[in-house]
Amino acid sequence: MSSESPNIARTALLKHLDRVYEMARVLAPTEKRASKLVEATYRRAAQSAPPASSEVRPWLLRLLLQTYATRRSDAATTSSVSTMRRPADLLQDFRFQAAEDALQRALPVAFALQPARKQLVLTLCDIVSLELPEAAAVLDTDPQTLDDELGAARHALWTTARRELTKGERELIAEELADDALQDALSRVVAPHLAPLPPTLRPSVSAIIEQPASAPEAPDDVPDDVDASISSPPFESTSSEPDESERAHYVRRSGFALLIILVTGLVGYLLTSYLTPSSPPASTDLIHLSVQQADAVEPGLQTRNPAEAELFVEEQLGRQIAIPRIDSAMLRGVSIVEMDGGVRVPAFIFADATSDHRITTYAYTYAVIDRFGERVQLAQDVRQELQEEQQINLHSSGESGVLVWRVRDDIYVAVTKADPRRVRTRIGPSS
Numbered sequence: 001m002s003s004e005s006p007n008i009a010r011t012a013l014l015k016h017l018d019r020v021y022e023m024a025r026v027l028a029p030t031e032k033r034a035s036k037l038v039e040a041t042y043r044r045a046a047q048s049a050p051p052a053s054s055e056v057r058p059w060l061l062r063l064l065l066q067t068y069a070t071r072r073s074d075a076a077t078t079s080s081v082s083t084m085r086r087p088a089d090l091l092q093d094f095r096f097q098a099a100e101d102a103l104q105r106a107l108p109v110a111f112a113l114q115p116a117r118k119q120l121v122l123t124l125c126d127i128v129s130l131e132l133p134e135a136a137a138v139l140d141t142d143p144q145t146l147d148d149e150l151g152a153a154r155h156a157l158w159t160t161a162r163r164e165l166t167k168g169e170r171e172l173i174a175e176e177l178a179d180d181a182l183q184d185a186l187s188r189v190v191a192p193h194l195a196p197l198p199p200t201l202r203p204s205v206s207a208i209i210e211q212p213a214s215a216p217e218a219p220d221d222v223p224d225d226v227d228a229s230i231s232s233p234p235f236e237s238t239s240s241e242p243d244e245s246e247r248a249h250y251v252r253r254s255g256f257a258l259l260i261i262l263v264t265g266l267v268g269y270l271l272t273s274y275l276t277p278s279s280p281p282a283s284t285d286l287i288h289l290s291v292q293q294a295d296a297v298e299p300g301l302q303t304r305n306p307a308e309a310e311l312f313v314e315e316q317l318g319r320q321i322a323i324p325r326i327d328s329a330m331l332r333g334v335s336i337v338e339m340d341g342g343v344r345v346p347a348f349i350f351a352d353a354t355s356d357h358r359i360t361t362y363a364y365t366y367a368v369i370d371r372f373g374e375r376v377q378l379a380q381d382v383r384q385e386l387q388e389e390q391q392i393n394l395h396s397s398g399e400s401g402v403l404v405w406r407v408r409d410d411i412y413v414a415v416t417k418a419d420p421r422r423v424r425t426r427i428g429p430s431s
Helices: 006-015 017-027 031-046 053-072 092-112 116-127 132-139 143-164 167-176 181-194 201-210 244-275 286-294 306-317 366-371 380-385 420-425
Strands: 329-338 344-352 358-365 393-397 400-407 410-416
Touching: 006 017, 006 031, 006 053, 017 031, 017 053, 031 053, 092 143, 092 167, 092 181, 116 132, 116 143, 116 181, 132 143, 143 181, 143 344, 143 366, 286 358, 286 393, 286 400, 286 410, 306 329, 306 344, 329 358, 358 366, 380 393, 393 420, 400 420, 410 420
Parallel strands: none
Antiparallel strands: 329 344, 344 358, 358 410, 393 400, 400 410
């Protein structure tokens, strides 16, 4: 140990503060946690006899790792590095932060690419954080329908975000982040643009509330606090390259412009959806709708195992369902199909060995059909046929044959270009 004076020892410790903090930022994902870790490390260092000046930096970094390991576990540590957590464990926070950073980087583009209705649903439920009944009241729909819409919107957002990520980033996110990380990240990305209130807004609204009749109404076509520099070139420096402050100002201004575009799109959607009178849409027959989408259904999960497909449906929709058995037809996969109005329905894809045609089999319930409202109807004659359980009924639509039957609460609609009469004889009890 060194016999250096306290002032020299203090100088030697502080000399390496930058390096210690850099290492702490690798271990702790936030500035606050890293600072706390550094403080705890230097507290231990101040209570110990430091080594010679040439050995202080590795000693401090070693002490930092020991302090981190102690804070991560209730078990006491000794001065031996062998008693600490594995390096992979020590870097877990860094992996977590890298996963969050990657997700938050991809989300703005993914959100901007969503249809206006999905943006609105995500904004109300995941950013403004309204409960489903509240958000449903805003959108003039029922909570169950909105719940289906919200699930579809989150799925679409994640699918789009995945395209913006590298393979390594996707794997890191899958390993490190929880299932609800998407909505948490979306809130953190967008919410800062929604607050705080402009300082003059509260007094203005208070005045309107107190004297609504006398409060002057501001014209809608006057731009709010328009920066005159927007119409001028973004960089007017006399040098050939803009300086960093000008560049940062331009980037911030561009970011606000993008946000204005998104908000304008949502406002336009709301005006179109809620202020424009429109006649109720004509209803579509459920069988016809099923046939329309059958050829375009692609597996969300490719599997030949019925149990895996059933588990997939349960995880995605919370429904426990039995897959029908079709002799001489091999299960190829399962998909969650977004139907009219965002209603999500499981569909099983079979390959028919006797005809080389596919058999797309939807699994509805009466509750799911009711969510379509007036948009999609189940014909009265089909409803009567379904009163008898396990009876397989034949229908046709264009070039496709359709088989419809019910097993308890599940209503199966199988669409195929194979001969439906021959398929019917091969349908057995559900697995």
